[in-house]
Amino acid sequence: MKPKQSDFFTEPQHRRQQITFTMSSDEDFSLVMPQPSEETLESIKALINNCKKKHEQLIQDQEDLATCRNDQQEMAEQFRQRTVHLTQKRKEDQRLYEEQMENDKAKLKLGQQEERDLEEQILQVEEAIEEEKARNHHLKQQNDVFSAVPERKVAFTGLTGKDSDGQEFDMETNIVYPMEGGTAFITFEEEVVASNILKMQKHEVKVGEDCRITVEARPVHLMLPRLVEIDSKVSSQHILISSLPKMEIEPLLNKLEIHFSKTKHGGGEVEKCEMLPDSWTVTLTFVKNDIAKGLIETEHHDVKLQAKMHRVRVTPFLNGKITNLQTKMTACPRTVLLTGIPTIMDRETLQDVLEIHFQRSCHGGGEVVAFLYNPLGQHTSAVFGGAPKNTDKETE
Structure with a gap:
């Protein structure tokens, strides 16, 4: 604090020095200083001492203020450093919190996915249970049917044997094969004869004294059920x-x-x-x-x-x-398809000529079991399988 100006100059009125001016007639003047008294000197000394004390006090106050200022500055620096530290800590906490939130979201998402997977597994198990129930019901129905089939007397006339001697279940098939015009099916008694006819491929057949035709032998492939x-x-x-x-x-x-x-x-x-x-x-x-x-x-x-x-x-x-239903393509081992047969005579006569030709061993043929000829312009279907030989049929 700055001392007031009045603190340095305030004195009692009775202690003030008086200065007397003396002037002469010729306008000369002289300054007459009053002689200091003992009381006045003491007052001045006291005043000086007082001023020294006040000055010392002011210096002390100034030092205290400087110390206080330094303390405040040090405290302000500490607060600033603490503020920086707290700011960094807050940012770190915010980062950790965000990471924790992301981890929690990932865990939640994973938990939801696991819950969906469990629900799907539960549905699959329930479906499997329903299927098993339906299967059990179906088996029960079959058991009821088998136990309630109509009674019929059966006389066993076969021979007994071991389980390994039993025959497997088999099924005969009848396959209707539509024939193109100018073709014929010929079935031999032996497979080797059909194989020889297929190897020769081209066959020249004499149908008259001066007339010959060339037919081609092709294998017959049928689609049969496998399962x-x-x-x-x-x-x-x-x-x-x-x-x-x-x-x-x-x-x-x-x-x-x-x-x-x-x-x-x-x-x-x-x-x-x-x-x-x-x-x-x-x-x-x-x-x-x-x-x-x-x-x-x-x-x-x-x-x-x-x-x-x-x-x-x-x-x-x-x-x-x-x-x-599973099928497989199978080649007929004893049947051959003849193609390229022209219509040069009536059906029955030409069929007999072809059958006679392929029965002769000199032409690579052999014993013929069945023969079916379809002339050009007609529609005929051949039946392969368990049907009798005379079931080959012709449709207009």
Whole structure:
């Protein structure tokens, strides 16, 4: 603090020095200083001492202020450094917080994905359970069907043997092969003869004294089933009726249709009634789906046949559906396709000429089992498989 100016010059009025001016007539003047008194000197000394003390006090205050200022500056620097440190720490905390948030988001996303995967697995398991239930139900139905098949007496006339001696299930196929005009199928008794005919490829056939034709032999490829899978299920509209007496078919079908069409017998409106003559079993088809099940559960029914009550047996009817069919291309080992046959005479005569030619060993032929010729401009189909030889048919 700056001392006030009045602090240095304020004195009591009675201590002030008086200066006397003396002037003469010739306008000269002289300055007369008053003589200092003892009391005045002491006052001045005291005033000087007082001023020294105040000066010392001011110097001390100035030093204190400088010290305080240095302290404040040091404190301000400490606060500044702390502020910088806190700012850096806040930024680091913000970065760590953002990283933690990203990690939490990633964990949340991963958890959600795992939850979706678990839900999908649960759905797959539930679907598998439903499929297993459906399969068990289907197997139960098949078991019920197999245990409730119509009874039929069978006489075993074969020989017993080991399990390894048993034959595998086989299936005969009938393949309809449409023929082009001017071609013929020839089937030999031996495979080697067909192979020789195919190796020679071109064959010159004499059809008259001065007439010859050239035909070409080609292999015959057929598409045969390699694997057939059939899915069967119990029909909700059909029933099988067995344990029937021997009588005329028409009256039998009429009696059964009348009996099972009545609601008091558990039946309903009948759509179709037909006989399976190979097993003497009748299939009955209802219009509605909910009738067959009740009749099958009852199983045995008393029906008036031939003027008396006869107990018949009602069992399930299976519907089959092909679910898997795999085929393979197979070359016929004994059959050859002849092409390039011109129409130069009637069909039967030309067919005999060709068959005679390929029966002769001098032409590389052999014993002919079947021969079918299709002239130009006509449509003929050949049947390969288990059908008899005379089933080769011709259509206009």
